[in-house]
Amino acid sequence: MSTYIGPIRDMQFVMKELAGLDEVAALPGNEEVSSDLVDAILEEAGRFATEVLSPLNHSGDQEGARWSEGAVKTASGWKEAYRQFSAAGWTAIAAAPEYGGQGLPKLLSTAVMEMWKSANMAFSLCPMLTGGAIEALMLRGSDEQKSLYLTKMISGEWTGTMNLTEPQAGSDLAAVRTRAEPQGDGSYKLFGQKIFITYGDHDLTDNIIHLVLARLPDAPEGVKGISLFAVPKFLVGADGSLGARNDVHCVSIEHKLGIHASPTCVLAFGDKGGAVGTLVGEANRGLEYMFIMMNEARFAVGMEGLALSERAYQHALGYARERVQGTEAGVRGGGKVAIIRHPDVRRMLMSMKSQTEAMRALAYVVAAATDLAHHHPDPEVRAERQAFVDLMIPVVKGWSTENAIDVASTGVQVHGGMGYIEETGAAQHLRDARITSIYEGTTAIQANDLLGRKVARDGGQAIKAVIASVRQTAAEAGSLDGPAFKAIQNALADAARALEQAVDFVLDTYGTDIKAASAGSVPFLKLLGIVAGGWQMARAAIVARNALASGKEQSSFYQGKIITARFFADHYLSLSAGLSHAVVYGAAGTLDLPEELF
Amino acid sequence: MKILVPVKRVVDYNVKVRVKADGSGVDVANVKMSMNPFDEIAVEEAVRLKEAGIATEVVAVSAGIGACQETLRAALAIGADRAILIETDAELQPLAVAKLLKAVVGKEQPQLVICGKQAIDDDANQTGQMLAALMGWPQATFASKVAIADGRATVTREIDGGLETLSISLPAVVSTDLRLNEPRYATLPNIMKAKKKPLDVTNPADLGVDVAPRLSTVKVEEPPKRGAGVRVADIAQLVDKLKNEAKVL
Ligand SMILES: Cc1cc2nc3c(=O)[nH]c(=O)nc-3n(C[C@H](O)[C@H](O)[C@H](O)COP(=O)(O)OP(=O)(O)OC[C@H]3O[C@@H](n4cnc5c(N)ncnc54)[C@H](O)[C@@H]3O)c2cc1C
Numbered sequence: 001m002s003t004y005i006g007p008i009r010d011m012q013f014v015m016k017e018l019a020g021l022d023e024v025a026a027l028p029g030n031e032e033v034s035s036d037l038v039d040a041i042l043e044e045a046g047r048f049a050t051e052v053l054s055p056l057n058h059s060g061d062q063e064g065a066r067w068s069e070g071a072v073k074t075a076s077g078w079k080e081a082y083r084q085f086s087a088a089g090w091t092a093i094a095a096a097p098e099y100g101g102q103g104l105p106k107l108l109s110t111a112v113m114e115m116w117k118s119a120n121m122a123f124s125l126c127p128m129l130t131g132g133a134i135e136a137l138m139l140r141g142s143d144e145q146k147s148l149y150l151t152k153m154i155s156g157e158w159t160g161t162m163n164l165t166e167p168q169a170g171s172d173l174a175a176v177r178t179r180a181e182p183q184g185d186g187s188y189k190l191f192g193q194k195i196f197i198t199y200g201d202h203d204l205t206d207n208i209i210h211l212v213l214a215r216l217p218d219a220p221e222g223v224k225g226i227s228l229f230a231v232p233k234f235l236v237g238a239d240g241s242l243g244a245r246n247d248v249h250c251v252s253i254e255h256k257l258g259i260h261a262s263p264t265c266v267l268a269f270g271d272k273g274g275a276v277g278t279l280v281g282e283a284n285r286g287l288e289y290m291f292i293m294m295n296e297a298r299f300a301v302g303m304e305g306l307a308l309s310e311r312a313y314q315h316a317l318g319y320a321r322e323r324v325q326g327t328e329a330g331v332r333g334g335g336k337v338a339i340i341r342h343p344d345v346r347r348m349l350m351s352m353k354s355q356t357e358a359m360r361a362l363a364y365v366v367a368a369a370t371d372l373a374h375h376h377p378d379p380e381v382r383a384e385r386q387a388f389v390d391l392m393i394p395v396v397k398g399w400s401t402e403n404a405i406d407v408a409s410t411g412v413q414v415h416g417g418m419g420y421i422e423e424t425g426a427a428q429h430l431r432d433a434r435i436t437s438i439y440e441g442t443t444a445i446q447a448n449d450l451l452g453r454k455v456a457r458d459g460g461q462a463i464k465a466v467i468a469s470v471r472q473t474a475a476e477a478g479s480l481d482g483p484a485f486k487a488i489q490n491a492l493a494d495a496a497r498a499l500e501q502a503v504d505f506v507l508d509t510y511g512t513d514i515k516a517a518s519a520g521s522v523p524f525l526k527l528l529g530i531v532a533g534g535w536q537m538a539r540a541a542i543v544a545r546n547a548l549a550s551g552k553e554q555s556s557f558y559q560g561k562i563i564t565a566r567f568f569a570d571h572y573l574s575l576s577a578g579l580s581h582a583v584v585y586g587a588a589g590t591l592d593l594p595e596e597l598f
Numbered sequence: 599m600k601i602l603v604p605v606k607r608v609v610d611y612n613v614k615v616r617v618k619a620d621g622s623g624v625d626v627a628n629v630k631m632s633m634n635p636f637d638e639i640a641v642e643e644a645v646r647l648k649e650a651g652i653a654t655e656v657v658a659v660s661a662g663i664g665a666c667q668e669t670l671r672a673a674l675a676i677g678a679d680r681a682i683l684i685e686t687d688a689e690l691q692p693l694a695v696a697k698l699l700k701a702v703v704g705k706e707q708p709q710l711v712i713c714g715k716q717a718i719d720d721d722a723n724q725t726g727q728m729l730a731a732l733m734g735w736p737q738a739t740f741a742s743k744v745a746i747a748d749g750r751a752t753v754t755r756e757i758d759g760g761l762e763t764l765s766i767s768l769p770a771v772v773s774t775d776l777r778l779n780e781p782r783y784a785t786l787p788n789i790m791k792a793k794k795k796p797l798d799v800t801n802p803a804d805l806g807v808d809v810a811p812r813l814s815t816v817k818v819e820e821p822p823k824r825g826a827g828v829r830v831a832d833i834a835q836l837v838d839k840l841k842n843e844a845k846v847l
Contacts, residue, residue, distance in 0.1 A: 003612050037793050040671050044784050089786030102786055556627050
C-alpha cells in the first residue's frame with residue numbers, strides 16, 4: 001500500500017512565498033506564529049499523518065464502519081488513532097484559546113488539515129464536522145451551551161455533527177420538516193428524521209453533540225422558519241457529567257461508493273418521546289447561521305479535493321517509477337524502461353502534479369485572505385479581502401473537487417490494469433473523491449452561488465478586480481526572459497480575456513434571462529478556477545525565477561515550479577477559451593431540447 | 599542527573615532514496631528530512647527518565663547544517679529542556695562527531711549520554727562507541743531496557759540469540775535499539791513551547807575540533823534489482839537450490 005508523505009516543501013513554499021505568511025503572522029493575535037513554528041508543526045503533523053492515519057486508510061476502506069443494534073462500530077484502529085489525535089492536541093489547532101484551543105491562523109491549520117485529509121479522508125471527516133459544530137456554538141451559542149460543550153469538543157473528548165439533510169431536503173434546505181416543540185423550561189423536544197449524517201454515531205467518544213436544523217410550531221414557511229438546535233447524544237448535567245441517553249438514535253448507516261470508514265447515518269429524533277435539545281441563537285435564524293458558517297465548511301471540502309489529488313499523485317508517481325513496460329520512444333536498442341519514460345505517462349503525471357499545485361496555491365491564498373479578512377486592523381483591507389474570499393469559496397469547493405475526480409481517475413489510468421484492482425489502492429482515491437463534489441452543496445449549488453451572490457450581486461466588482469490582477473501577473477511574466485514565461489504570459493492573457501467575456505455575458509443575462517446564465521454556471525465556475533489556479537501558478541513561477549536569480553538553495557525545487565507552471569498554462573489555461581464559449585454560446589443547446597425528447 | 603542526547607538529521611525513513619547519477623552519493627535535494635529514528639528513541643528514553651524523577655535535565659545536541667535546528671526543535675517538543683547546535687557545512691564522519699560530542703560533554707558534564715545505535719543514512723554504528731572510547735567511559739550498546747540506580751546503569755541489550763544484561767558505572771554512554779521504547783508524538787502545545795526553549799549555536803572551531811574527513815567515498819550504487827521468483831516442486835528441490843544455486847546451506 002502506498003505511504004503518504006506530506007508535501008511539506010511545497011506547503012512551505014506556498015505559505016511563505018506565495019500566500020504571505022509574514023503578513024498573516026503580523027496580524028494581532030498571531031504573535032507566536034513564525035516561520036520556524038510553521039515548519040515544526042508541519043513536520044510533526046506530517047509524521048502523524050504518515051505513521052498513524054495513512055496506514056489505516058486502506059484497511060478502513062476495506063473493513064468500513066459497521067452498524068448493529070442501534071450503534072456504530074468504527075473500523076479497526078480508528079479508536080486508538082482518534083485517541084492519539086486528540087491527545088496530541090490536533091483537534092484544538094484553530095479553535096479559540098478561551099476554550100482550550102490554540103487559535104492558530106487559518107493559513108496554518110489549512111495546511112495541517114490537508115495532511116489529515118490526504119492521509120485518511122474518512123478519518124478526517126470526524127474532526128472536520130466537529131469543527132463545524134464548534135464554530136456554530138462559538139458563533140451563536142449561549143454562555144451555558146458554550147461552557148457545557150465547547151471545551152470538551154475542542155479537546156476532542158466529544159465530537160459534533162451537522163444535521164441538515166432530510167429525505168426531501170437536500171440542496172433545498174427550506175424543505176426541512178423536523179419539528180422542535182418548546183417544553184416551557186427553555187428546552188425543546190425534537191421529532192423527525194435526518195439522513196446522511198456524517199459520524200452521526202460512533203464509538204470514538206462518550207458523547208456526541210448534534211447540531212440540528214428544525215422548525216418551531218409557529219415558524220413561517222420556507223427558509224425563514226428554520227431554527228438551529230443543540231442535541232446531545234447523552235444529556236449533560238450542569239456540572240458537565242453525563243446523564244440519561246437522549247432520544248436520538250442511529251437507525252442505519254449507508255453502503256457507499258467511497259469513504260467506507262466514515263459512518264453516514266440515518267438519525268431518528270423523538271421515536272421514544274422526543275429528543276431534548278436547546279435553541280442555538282435566535283428562533284428562525286438557523287439557515288442564516290448556516291450561511292455564515294458555509295464558507296468554512298465549503299472551504300474544508302474543497303481541501304478534500306486538493307488532498308485526494310495529492311494522495312493520488314503520490315501513489316501514481318511511485319508506480320510510474322517502478323513499473324517497467326516497453327522501451328523508450330526514439331531510443332534504438334535501449335532496454336525496457338519504467339513507464340515514467342513514456343511521454344503520455346509524463347503528461348498524466350504532470351497533469352496531476354500541476355493541478356494539485358494550482359489547487360494548493362489557490363486554497364492557501366484564500367486561507368491567508370480569510371485571516372486578513374478577519375483580523376486585519378484596517379477595515380478597508382478586511383472588506384476587500386472578504387470580497388475576494390467570498391468570490392473564491394465556491395471555486396475552491398467546486399473546482400478543486402471536480403478536479404480531484406479527474407486527477408484520481410488519471411491516477412488509476414497511470415496504473416493501467418492494476419489501477420482497477422482494489423488491492424492497489426489507487427481506485428480508493430477515486431471512489432473517495434467522488435463524494436466531494438456532492439456534499440456541502442453540489443457543484444451546481446456552488447456555481448449558482450458564484451453567479452448570483454458573488455458575481456451578479458456586486459455588478460462584477462470583485463471578479464473584475466481579480467481579472468485586473470491576473471493581467472498584471474501576465475504582464476510581469478512577460479517581462480521575464482525565456483520561453484516558459486512567454487508561454488505563461490500568452491496563456492494567462494488569453495485566459496483573462498476569455499473570463500472577461502464570460503463575466504460580461506453573465507452580467508448582461510443574469511437579470512434578464514437567468515436560465516441562460518445558469519445553463520453555463522458550472523463551466524463558468526470551472527473557467528474561474530482554471531484562471532485563478534493559472535494565475536497563482538504564474539505568480540509561483542515568477543517567485544521561483546526571482547529565487548533562482550538570487551542564488552537561493554534548493555534550486556531544483558524552483559526550476560520544477562517554473563516547468564509545472566508552464567505545463568498548467570499550456571494544458572489548462574488554454575482550455576479557458578472553450579469554457580468561455582460554452583458559457584456564452586452554450587445555453588441554446590442546453591435548454592432547447594423539449595423535455596419529452598430526452 | 600543531566601543527560602545528553604545527540605540527534606542527527608537524516609533522510610526520512612519513508613523516503614525511497616535514489617543514487618545520484620554520478621555515483622557520488624544519494625540525492626537529498628527536495629527530500630524530506632527527519633530525526634534519525636534511533637535518536638528519537640534516545641530522546642524519548644531521556645525524557646522518560648526525567649519524568650520519572652531520575653534525570654534533572656535533558657540536553658539535545660546536533661552537529662551539521664543550520665537546518666539541524668529543526669531536528670533539535672523536534673527533540674525539544676518531545677521534552678528535552680534545551681539544545682545545542684554545532685553548526686558546520688562540512689561533511690561529518692563518525693570520528694569527527696564523536697570528537698565534537700566529547701568537547702560538548704567536557705563543557706556540559708552529563709552523567710549519561712544516550713544516543714541512537716546508528717543513523718539510518720550511513721548505518722555506521724560507530725559514534726557512540728567512539729565517544730565512549732575518547733572519554734574513557736563505560737558503554738552499553740543496543741539497549742532494549744535501561745534502569746538507573748545508585749550511580750549505575752543496568753542495561754539490557756539485544757545480542758544474537760538472546761538478551762544480555764550489563765551493569766555499568768556512570769558516567770557512561772548508552773546506545774538505543776529499536777525496542778527500547780516507542781517514542782511519543784509531540785503534542786501541539788509542546789511544539790509551541792519548544793520554540794521558547796533555549797537553543798545555543800556553536801561550531802567546530804569554537805570547540806577546538808578538527809572535523810576534516812578521514813575516509814573518502816569511492817562509489818555509491820543501487821543494490822542489484824531482485825530477480826523474479828521461481829516456484830519449486832518440492833522440499834527436496836528447494837534444499838537442492840539453496841545448497842547448490844544460492845549456496846547458503
Ligand atoms: C456521504 C455523505 C455524507 C453526507 N454528510 C452530511 C452531513 O454530515 N450532514 C448533512 O446535513 N448532510 C450530509 N450529506 C447530505 C449532502 O449534503 C446532500 O446529499 C447534498 O447537499 C445534495 O442533496 P441531495 O442529495 O438531496 O441531492 P439533490 O438536492 O436532490 O440534488 C440532485 C441533483 O440536482 C441538482 N440540483 C438540485 N437543486 C439544484 C438547483 N437549485 N440548481 C441546479 N441544480 C440543482 C444537484 O446539483 C444534483 O446534481 C451527506 C451526503 C453524503 C452522500
